[in-house]
Amino acid sequence: MNNTEYLEPDLAFVARLKRAGGESVKKCFQCATCVAVCDVTQSDRPFPRKEMIWAQWGLKEKLFYNPDVWLCHQCGDCSTHCPRGAKPSDVLAAVRNLSFIEYAVPGFLGKMHSSPAALVALFALPAAVLLLAAIYANGLVMPEGEIVYSRFFPLAVIDSIFIPAALFALITSILSLKKLWSGMKRNSPGKGDPDAAAVFGAVKDILLHKKFAQCRTNRPRYTGHLLIFFGFLALFATTNLVMMYHYLLGRETPLALGDPVKLLGNAGALAAFAGVSYIIARRLAAPDETGKTSYQDWTFILTLYAAIITGILAESARLADIPAAAYPVYFTHLVFVFFLIAYLPFSKFAHMLYRTAAMIYAGSNGKNN
């Protein structure tokens, strides 16, 4: 560190970190058992021992803008072997939870996502927007006859809500990522610019879930995350393909069950459902192995679960031809989807941004992640 700079511990941050799920942080006595069992650690970066003492001292800048924190997959091995019960993996998870707030642009959205009191407001926005849209599109009257959701919400209405939401998410994501990136440059000297090999390496790693596969204590999460990841990727592709069908081919929803895009979407939904179910079950059944589940964790995973379930239910109700169930469920589904997309950089969903960025940063700066 700079020789003329005084180190100033931040008591308030320590308290905040403890509240965010890192209450065991002060138990660490720096024996470095965690370093010995961690795959992220490097000879010149004793991870997570050093992060633990930074956390004890409340050195938030060092914690927030440090790629290693994001290279951690919270496999839980450090907590399993910690002789002091300091649970480094929980502390790092708490650091990441606070990081979502720290990086968030605009900041208030980050804060809202960590506050249970704001949850209603966060859901109220999509609910209100969609309600107004429904009033505008159909006067809140469910269409007669065969259930066709685009008759309830014409695609143009959907797009006029969700495309701006996605754009908002994109712009705020870029701004938040910039904050992280420049912080990492400030704190860990290196050239700082991403290189192609690092990008390629990161993508490969993500697709293969290589790091997840190395987890020992929480090995089952590898399976769960893989299902969710590819299920979600399939659903994302489906959404885009449906748009292509509409705008390029003029093919409208609902697609036939045998349509390749429909097959892809349904497979994705089932995979994601299975994955989230498994993860939730694990978190409930084996909290010692999964680590502590924070408010942000629950909000994200339950929203995701709700979006998937309402999606599946909406399709089922449509196929069963029960309009009274189908349209309200569809409406609810859209609320959850909006929540996931529009708030992406502020919820735990943002981990995919920051983790990827950190992997690229570390890779670009000669650090083998």
Added chain:
Amino acid sequence: MTQVNAPRVYICTGCDIGASVDVDKLCKIPAEFGVPQAKRHPFLCGEEGLQYLRKEVAEGAGRILIAACSGRVYADRFDFGKDVMVERTALREALWVSTPNDPDTQLLAEDYLKMGIVKLQKSEKPEPYIHQLDDTILVVGGGITGMTAALAATDAGKRVRLVEKEAVLGGFVRKLKRRFPIDGTGNPVETNIVAMAEEVKNHPAVALHLSSEVVSISGQPGEFDVRIKTPEGEIAVRAGAIVQATGFRPYDISKLGHLGGGTVDNVITSARFEEIAASGRIRRPSDSKEPSSVAFIQCAGSRDEKHLPYCSSFCCMTSLKQARYIREQNPDAKVYIFYRDMRTPGKYELFYKQMQDDDGVFMTKGDVVSVAGVDGGVEIVVNNTLLGGTIRVKADMAVLAVGMESAAKNGGALHLAYRQGPELPELNYGFPDSHFVCFPYETRRTGIYAAGAVRHPMDAAQSETDAAGAALKAIQCITLAAAGKSAHPRSGDTSYPDIAFERCTQCKRCTEECPYGMYDEDAKGTPQPNPLRCRRCGTCMGACPQRIISFKNYSVDMFSAMIKAIGVPGEEENRPRVLILACENDSMPAFEMAAKLRLKLSPHIRVIGLRCLGSMNMVWLNDAFAKGLDGVLLFGCKFGDEYQCHNMKGSELASERLSKLEETLGRMSLEPERVRFVPIAIDDAYALPGIIGDFMKVIERVGPNPFKEFAD
């Protein structure tokens, strides 16, 4: 020699003895010394054997040589009352290390028997030195150690005289705000020192002298003459034993200039910090501001060759406790603890854990390079931190957790009127310990026991335990002295040195070399023995060039005669003879362990046990070589800084004497290699065959002692 005093020899044939040698031949050996033929028994230590011996005693056997097992076993079984002298020859162990029924083994057994007979012939029954003694315990120092010792002694029924230089009792602990918890229950605890002081003050068996100091101490256990300067004037009193509990001094902060000691107002010792905390709100010295950040520098001058090379063991807990004070005073305050290692063993760890949990306590390992005054506060630079590299931290004040120096360092408390000096001899680092591992409380002044931080760095809780231990040692010493018996390590020995003064040349060797300062001197340098200070190690006997110091049952003449009793075969027989003089404390047990392990040793060695190698008189080497023995091995304890000698200096003195041996050997035209000192520890049994084998090769190389031919 009357019939009653004539030695009688009994050979046990159990434990393989009978099967290893020709016992009939052995039985005839005593006749060579004018002693009746030896009697044999298959199982002397059994009830039948013991009854047989008792019957022999009843029929007039007053001096008995039991040639069986080592004297270190079954001493109680072979005790036939104070009027019967018993000598033991360790035939069993000698045979266990030898080849059974070998001609060399037979010669070895015969020699041991001969030495045993001669030893018994030369022994007299010691008469205990018994005086009318005082059994008061003088406690010097009225801190927690002294008070605990005083109360422990009174609990055991002794009277105590306590001398404290301050006007109040309580010492260092009285200045504490609180004591750190010793049982891991959490909070620092009340000292309760005032209640303890009241108890001591009001105790009917305690004579208390406050604002007083010891002016001089002379005499010996059971009859120490103590002069005490009290506010009312000087008084003379008697004491039976003394506990020195004068505590410690915090290391001088001004020697720690690089840490701001003595130069920066807001850098103080933990002792000073404690006083500030005990007096009310904690304020820093420079401007009386209540600090919102305090840095503790652990190991300030400790574990540092330039200052105190040791750990004082209490500083880590003290700083954790003081961190608590600050955090209690101001919940927003920041406390830094820079340590080299946190040392909080046992249940202390629980308090460490608790303080770790405090959000406002920031700890890191690191090397504190400097503490300097900056902007009214202090700036601390720490290298090699766990946070990564060097850090600089600002705080309102810094506390140097300095270690303990013994209050006995450089003297000043006892003023002993002893020939060897006024204070307890120091061991390491100025602490007056006799041996820091083996013999707690013991000092090199018999009857004076050091307890608490004066003898070893320790905290208050340890000092309390220490005090009780020292009080018991003091009582033990008084009890032994009253019966004319030695204190540790030859506890119970009633012999003591007799001096043939008419031949004394006032050379002062005995008065200088006695490890316990037993001898005083008159103006001419004549030794003035204080027998109750004696620990019976025989160092004076070994030192005396005139050979005029002897014990009734341990003398220069006795060992000369034993050495001369060893049979020396002619040169043509190729049976070298090596004498081993071995310390009874470590080397002899090592031999016995080798025997139990059935290790094989050369049959040409003859081992004689000594009370301490310090009692070795050089004339024995002359005797050995004049007799025609080919070499001498001296087995004693390791000496030097990490010495193992039970009498501190014995083996060292013996090896010093050896350095003057070459001249003697030269005069006799003998090679210096024929004599070797080997440090032996009690667990060296497995090394013995190698050590002895090597020496036998040396003897083979240098050849037989040419004096063999002239020996009788």
